[in-house]
Amino acid sequence: MSHDRERLVGLPGPALPAQPRLRRAIYQLHLWTGLVLGLYLAMLGVTGSALVYRLELNRLFQAPAPTFDPDRVPMASDALAAAAQRAYPGYDVTVVAGTRINRNGPVVEVRLAKGDDRLDRLFDPYTGADLGNAMSMVMRALTWLARLHADLLLGETGRMLNGIGSALVGLLVVTGVITWWPTWANRRRGDRARSPETRSTNTALHRLLGIWGLGLMLVWVVSGIYFAFPEPFNVAASVVSGDDLTGIGYQALTWLTYLHFGRFSAAVQIVWLVVGLLPAVLVVTGVGMWWTRRVRRSVAPTSTRAPRQWAWPLGPARARWVALVAVGCAGWAMYTWANYREEHQVERFLGAVRSGEYRQAHAMWDGEYGFERFLADWGPGGRHTAAGSEIEVIDSTTQSAVVTVYIKTAAPKPVAIDVNKETMLLSHALSDEYATDAASR
Secondary structure, eight states, X not given: OHHHHHHHTTOOOOSSTTOHHHHHXXXXXXXXXXXXXHHHHHHHHHHHHHTTTHHHHHHHHSOOOOOOOTTSOOOOHHHHHHHHHHHSTTOEEEEEOOSOOOTTOOOEEEEEEETTEEEEEEEOTTTOOEEEESSOHHHHHHHHHHHHHHHTTSHHHHHHHHHHHXXXXXXXXXXXXXXXXXXXXXXXXXXXXXXXXXXXXXXXXXXXXXXXXXXXXHHHHHHHHHHHXXXXXXXXXXXXXXXXXXXXXXXXXXXXXXXXXXXXOHHHHHHHHHHTTHHHHHHXXXXXXXXXXXXXXXXXXXXXXXOOOOBOSSHHHHHHHHHHHHHHHHHHHHHHSTTHHHHHHHHHHHHHHHTTOHHHHHTTBOSSOOHHHHHHHHSTTOTTOOTTOOOEEEEEXXXXXXEEEEEEOSSSSOEEEEEETTTXXXXXXXXXXXXXXXXXX
């Protein structure tokens, strides 16, 4: 009777008669770990999904910055302080955060105070004009979400708790796989404990998403532990790669970080935005399964008729095919649009060059790239912009923290430009392997 009740409520039946107690104990460990960690796990998933586009949203909502001009001399700190006091009479300037500006942030932050009132404003370093708040409301909200996600708003203690929580989530994943495996093995042998028509939607969805999201959940678990306790991982990387910071050990840690945030390509960011909700969905379906079990236990003594269930509409076989098609479409999208954001940044640069906005185009570059040299390369009649030449993006490759974009120009070889994934600034690529290969074909 107990086995029949387990089948009615979606619990897997015993794989072997000699192991029902062990399997029930593992199931109970999975169940109660999930119930205890439910809100925590759902919070991590929702906040992580919201933070996928944090950098892009910060750039979108930050105060508009002037175009960086290396030939212009910024105002002195005293002059900027005087401009701030004129803009906010009655306030005292407490901090002028330096006037050594760069391409990544051609602004100066000025902090003012009047009694208990505090202001953080950005000023134009060339004119002293007030540009706006140093942090918009959107940026403040994203910063709060980032702190909640990273350290539970508790600083270093919260980061350690997150590492422990990630390990417990790993336990939840492992016990879930152990609980699911015998049921799958029984179905493979043709021993179907329950027909697809009587399997509840909660059970089917929980199992399907849990198995298909297994790899991603493990990546988040391992990376979460790494962020909280990096020392063992760094020691392992040093054992594998020694002092070579570009070795496979350190590269693995770099890719682990990018996989956690999904920032190594624009297409992956879109996928991560959606699948970031996976933990929350697993929590909801898991709680639904537990609640259904409690309700059915309470009505079992007075009724032998099983309550009606909303059957999984596709059935297991069709659901697997739908999942395979979805994964295939996601893989195709990730391959096709993997570097769309970086390629689009280069297209914006080329558009500024074509329209003759050379200062704007030059401001998109990082590093020591003098304006005269820039004009010799990209200006009228420049090395890459000879009359009648077609300039276009032809390919791109991912190189850890940068994307190398290849441009067809008047030169005999494609021009390789690196785009920093974090700042979106351009620089000359260190390697021209693609150009060499293209020239030989």
